[in-house]
Amino acid sequence: MPRQLEGSRAVAETVAACRPEVICAYPISPQTHIVEGLSRIVKAGELGSCEFLNVESEFGAMSACIGASAAGARTYTATASQGLLFMAEALYNASGLGLPIVMTVANRAIGAPINIWNDHSDAMSQRDSGWIQLYAESNQEAADLHVQAFRLAEQLSLPVMVCMDGFILTHAYERLEVPTAEQVAAYLPPFEPRQLLDPDEPMTIGAMVGPEAFTEVKYLMHAKQRMALDAIPLLADDFERAVGRRSGGLLRSYRCEDATTIVLALGSVLGTIEDVVDELRDEGVPIGAVGLKCFRPYPLEEVRAALAHAERVVVVEKAFAVGAGGIVGQNVRLALSGLPPQVHDVIAGLGGRPVTKASLRNLLDDALAGRLGREMTFLDLDRELVERELRRAGDLARPGPHAESILRQIGAVAAGPV
């Protein structure tokens, strides 16, 4: 039954419907409402013996999750931004050990400069941590992906990150259906650990592996993550049969049939992009959109098949590799190597800057007119401001920090005398 509720609340209720046995998290904006909601559900006794562990940090949270998961408990956590970075060492242990932990990342920028708003630089920084990464386009999909994530994680014995845009999704209050306990019970079988720390049958997990076998263990990790490429579409099909909604999968094409221009993106910006695609289609422009739902493992074949017929692909992404270029863009280029489409990297929505229909429309008009070059484009970049700051700094022996100077120049409230 549809309800009107906050995205974070929907995720909390959905995770609860998955019957986790250990939830361990440290609060950080914009993830907070999710774990607060879960802590209330646990405290109310609705999850039986489920333990909600308060810890001293994100590093502690992930470490406790590793222990809980190795002991056979269905385990959940959530974080964002600097919190994800603080977990980094433990993230690699969770994936290297093959522990099926599910974690929500309420995507938020990474400082410095400190910024609490949305972009994808947190999740993208951990794209090679060995975790599966799923990206939600809407709050409905965010909720549904958590159910699929537990099944995927436990089926493959791998950890899964469900990425949802911080604030834009977590704090949006909208119409959606929370999967019911009955639907989840029918879809998600009880957790049968592939490896288990059990005092009655002692074993070790986490051996030191030297040069003689490290490559082989890592190869197996890669091979196992690639298995998710087969599993994810089947799990999405199964979910559709069980719940009656299409959510997840590797990617989704929107009005791409005869499209010569295709916009590819991850996450909640896809809704805005689809609105702009509709406008352009109404004007007769052959344009479509592709939503990448799974970034790790990277569905190279599916991306190639979805984009190969286009003349140009505009990759709109909310993070970039400083000094290099677009991250998703590079992956798209890899999928299209040797094929005709030209790939343009567009960096948008950094640190919470709204990605508006008007800006996207201008961008796509430029793309259609062949005005996007090979260099990456920063959407809505205030070039004049940047150049003014470079001129100012260039003349000074000790120019001081750019962040404070730029805030002063635009008269922002946060700017004070240094």
Add this chain to the structure above:
Amino acid sequence: MVTAAELLALAAFLEGRHAQAFPSFGSERTGAPVVSFCRIDEREIRVREPIAAPDALIVQDPTLLHQVDVFGGLVPDGTVLLNSSRTAEELGVGGIDARIVTAPATELARTHLGRPLPGPALLGAFAALTGAVSLQSVLEAVRDRFGGAAGEGNAAAAEAAHAFVLEAVAHA
């Protein structure tokens, strides 16, 4: 204000429509100036940008009128609802292409709820002013959200504000 936008979205939802409410992120400290948005549509809402050109604007704290450009972006001939026991003329608001109405939402909340929380009363007034949602939906949303005595008090404030605006508009 965040709650008021959510209640408005809930009222629209209860009418079988699609609605999306979201705050201006990052400034959610109690007492800080906050902007919250609500979109209502007959079909699924996919767009995720802030509302730059609202059809209607509800100002909960009229002292902001002199600090922030609250009318920026309002569509021509848009609707403005101000929380005040004074008239728009007395507040010195004018010269914009909009229909401006005031309602004493904080006072009505104090009377009917016993607390100066104007959100639900403003939504009652807004329903009377625009018909974007019905009073019944607002009352149902308010009772659903607050429950019990708080629900009834807020609903009474919303009803009173609704009646106030109908009266004011009839005599305008």
